[in-house]
Amino acid sequence: xxxxxxxxxxxxxxxxxxxxxxxxxxxxxxxxxxxxxxxxxxxxxxxxxxxxxxxxxxxxxxxxxxxxxxxxxxxxxxxxxxxxxxxxxxxxxxxxxxxxxxxxxxxxxxxxxxxxxxxxxxxxxxxxxxxxxxxxxxxxxxxxxxxxxxxxxxxxxxxxxxxxxxxxxxxxxxxxxxxxxxxxxxxxxxxxxxxxxxxxxxxxxxxxxxxxxxxxxxxxxxxxxxxxxxxxxxxxxxxxxxxxxxxxxxxxxxxxxxxxxxxxxxx
Amino acid sequence: xxxxxxxxxxxxxxxxxxxxxxxxxxxxxxxxxxxxxxxxxxxxxxxxxxxxxxxxxxxxxxxxxxxxxxxxxxxxxxxxxxxxxxxxxxxxxxxxxxxxxxxxxxxxxxxxxxxxxxxxxxxxxxxxxxxxxxxxxxxxxxxxxxxxxxxxxxxxxxxxxxxxxxxxxxxxxxxxxxxxxxxxxxxxxxxxxxxxxxxxxxxxxxxxxxxxxxxxxxxxxxxxxxxxxxxxxxxxxxxxxxxxxxxxxxxxxxxxxxxxxxxxxxxxxxxxxxxxxxxxxxxxxxxxxxxxxxxxxxxxxxxxxxxxxxxxxxxxxxxxxxxxxxxxxxxxxxxxxxxxxxxxxxxxxxxxxxxxxxxxxxxxxxxxxxxxxxxxxxxxxxxxxxxxxxxxxxxxxxxxxxxxxxxxxxxxxxx
Numbered sequence: 260x261x262x263x264x265x266x267x268x269x270x271x272x273x274x275x276x277x278x279x280x281x282x283x284x285x286x287x288x289x290x291x292x293x294x295x296x297x298x299x300x301x302x303x304x305x306x307x308x309x310x311x312x313x314x315x316x317x318x319x320x321x322x323x324x325x326x327x328x329x330x331x332x333x334x335x336x337x338x339x340x341x342x343x344x345x346x347x348x349x350x351x352x353x354x355x356x357x358x359x360x361x362x363x364x365x366x367x368x369x370x371x372x373x374x375x376x377x378x379x380x381x382x383x384x385x386x387x388x389x390x391x392x393x394x395x396x397x398x399x400x401x402x403x404x405x406x407x408x409x410x411x412x413x414x415x416x417x418x419x420x421x422x423x424x425x426x427x428x429x430x431x432x433x434x435x436x437x438x439x440x441x442x443x444x445x446x447x448x449x450x451x452x453x454x455x456x457x458x459x460x461x462x463x464x465x466x467x468x469x470x471x472x473x474x475x476x477x478x479x480x481x482x483x484x485x486x487x488x489x490x491x492x493x494x495x496x497x498x499x500x501x502x503x504x505x506x507x508x509x510x511x512x513x514x515x516x517x518x519x520x521x522x523x524x525x526x
Numbered sequence: 527x528x529x530x531x532x533x534x535x536x537x538x539x540x541x542x543x544x545x546x547x548x549x550x551x552x553x554x555x556x557x558x559x560x561x562x563x564x565x566x567x568x569x570x571x572x573x574x575x576x577x578x579x580x581x582x583x584x585x586x587x588x589x590x591x592x593x594x595x596x597x598x599x600x601x602x603x604x605x606x607x608x609x610x611x612x613x614x615x616x617x618x619x620x621x622x623x624x625x626x627x628x629x630x631x632x633x634x635x636x637x638x639x640x641x642x643x644x645x646x647x648x649x650x651x652x653x654x655x656x657x658x659x660x661x662x663x664x665x666x667x668x669x670x671x672x673x674x675x676x677x678x679x680x681x682x683x684x685x686x687x688x689x690x691x692x693x694x695x696x697x698x699x700x701x702x703x704x705x706x707x708x709x710x711x712x713x714x715x716x717x718x719x720x721x722x723x724x725x726x727x728x729x730x731x732x733x734x735x736x737x738x739x740x741x742x743x744x745x746x747x748x749x750x751x752x753x754x755x756x757x758x759x760x761x762x763x764x765x766x767x768x769x770x771x772x773x774x775x776x777x778x779x780x781x782x783x784x785x786x787x788x789x790x791x792x793x794x795x796x797x798x799x800x801x802x803x804x805x806x807x808x809x810x811x812x813x814x815x816x817x818x819x820x821x822x823x824x825x826x827x828x829x830x831x832x833x834x835x836x837x838x839x840x841x842x843x844x845x846x847x848x849x850x851x852x853x854x855x856x857x858x859x860x861x862x863x864x865x866x867x868x869x870x871x872x873x874x875x876x877x878x879x880x881x882x883x884x885x886x887x888x889x890x891x892x893x894x895x896x897x898x899x900x901x902x903x904x905x906x907x908x909x910x911x912x913x914x915x916x917x918x919x920x921x922x923x924x925x926x927x928x929x930x931x932x933x934x935x936x937x938x939x940x941x
Binding site: 347379385431437438448453463484 | 609624629
């Protein structure tokens with residue numbers, strides 16, 4: 260392993276990010292502090308990128324082969340997605356979330372995951388692996404957030420003080436999450452063509468991923484044309500999340516599970 | 527957008543059709559489809575192949591354009607381009623796919639499932655009819671937006687036309703999709719492939735397997751319950767890879783790997799490195815019981831198709847076993863021989879198919895009983911002439927997803 264300097268680089272990055280997260284937290288009270296948070300995030304990110312470049316040069320190949328290297332790429336791309344989303348949508352918590360996730364991946368690498376399963380079946384060893392999983396992780400996280408908002412909306416209207424802003428937040432989250440969901444699904448199709456010879460085989464996980472996609476598609480279409488029917492929209496959003504949960508965890512318990520190539524959690 | 531808070535009293539089937547009518551029509555299609563499933567028994571599934579699928583596609587698209595251009599004032603076309611029709615068809619497609627997600631798509635002994643064809647949804651008449659309505663809606667609204675010629679429709683068109691293209695090319699392309707598999711043995715040319723129905727098909731070129739190679743991970747160590755025979759450690763997950771010099775802990779046992787040979791044979795009371803067919807991996811381990819400080823030294827082996835495995839009983843309840851090594855990578859070093867006398871060398875690997883004369887050639891499998899000594903490699907050949915259209919559709923949707931991420935929800939933004 261040419262990861263000799265990794266503890267140094269990663270601890271600098273993680274420290275800068277933790278400091279940045281603190282500033283971000285303070286910035287909810289005092290807005291001016293927020294730029295320090297950003298500076299710290301970017302500084303930590305630059306350090307990480309320097310390490311990736313160094314590693315790449317030393318290995319003389321793209322560092323995309325082992326699981327540890329995969330996590331390194333997660334950690335590198337997560338802040339980028341966080342920044343892009345922030346620049347566009349101004350969600351501080353989302354930036355914090357992606358930075359924290361990136362930090363977590365660095366920490367896992369730092370704590371030496373060698374005792375954990377290192378074996379990766381040949382079909383999973385593909386350049387599509389990272390984008391496919393990364394994009395799905397993000398999409399699920401954002402859509403989960405949208406359904407938390409939906410529950411809040413329900414509670415509010417039960418209390419009789421529903422605010423339309425709640426649903427607008429849910430809308431934005433669904434749009435971002437749905438964009439990522441679409442990407443995950445399509446990346447999966449492109450990968451499947453390379454690995455199994457066909458882009459779509461109605462594998463149970465694929466079926467439920469498709470259903471999840473359709474669920475949010477219903478929400479988007481419904482919201483677009485029935486702006487004032489907020490209750491129904493909230494219900495659709497909650498149901499769509501149930502389908503997402505079935506896709507994520509539930510498939511393994513359905514009678515169709517043993518015909519799936521995606522039941523990785525059983526091993 | 528024209529929706530108001532007030533409700534207008536209106537009779538069923540009165541202009542314009544709403545959700546009740548939409549679902550009425552949708553369920554009508556479903557019932558018709560299931561009716562066809564039950565009473566029109568055919569063994570061959572509905573597929574159309576070249577050139578009829580091309581005729582169908584052209585005819586369908588032309589028909590959609592003509593319908594939109596000249597008949598957009600009629601009740602049915604107006605309905606098809608409005609939201610209730612879209613939402614009801616999305617809901618019904620979702621419903622049918624959900625059936626597919628719950629009932630295994632394999633032959634069933636249940637009469638209801640078999641008669642209604644619920645175990646082959648993708649070729650079920652009900653599904654085909656609903657998908658047809660879905661595509662017609664999708665096609666018409668796409669034509670509607672395209673004909674408006676406005677930049678603000680850009681994202682809409684990317685998403686909707688992309689989906690339309692990918693779906694229709696996927697459905698119509700099934701008839702032209704060829705998937706063959708071929709067994710290739712080391713040192714012998716092979717050119718007879720078989721399709722899914724086990725028909726033999728002669729290829730216009732031959733494969734010559736020079737070498738089939740497997741890289742394996744090291745085997746893993748597991749603590750096994752003597753009575754149940756199941757793994758009694760970490761819920762059967764995250765077993766430790768056998769690595770010379772490493773020490774691992776299983777409950778109150780400390781296991782040290784003193785020596786590890788990937789290929790070995792038993793010689794007397796120990797294993798030695800050998801290099802012959804079927805020589806299994808082995809390791810010398812020291813097991814220390816932390817409770818009473820007793821120590822056992824022994825050799826264990828995962829065995830192979832030629833030699834039995836050897837485990838180590840360390841107490842009344844538990845044994846240490848070595849698992850069969852997992853495959854890291856397998857690849858075939860092949861030559862493709864053409865009738866014109868060409869010889870093309872390539873290495874096939876999982877996730878790294880090779881393109882040759884319209885075929886994509888995949889490393890599929892091998893003789894898994896023989897493992898790394900297999901001299902058989904199973905290749906798969908796939909020809910899908912509709913793939914470019916599907917990719918255009920997919921890439922339009924990818925672009926549409928980026929657009930969607932960036933633009934967000936119009937309603938939210940404008941307010």
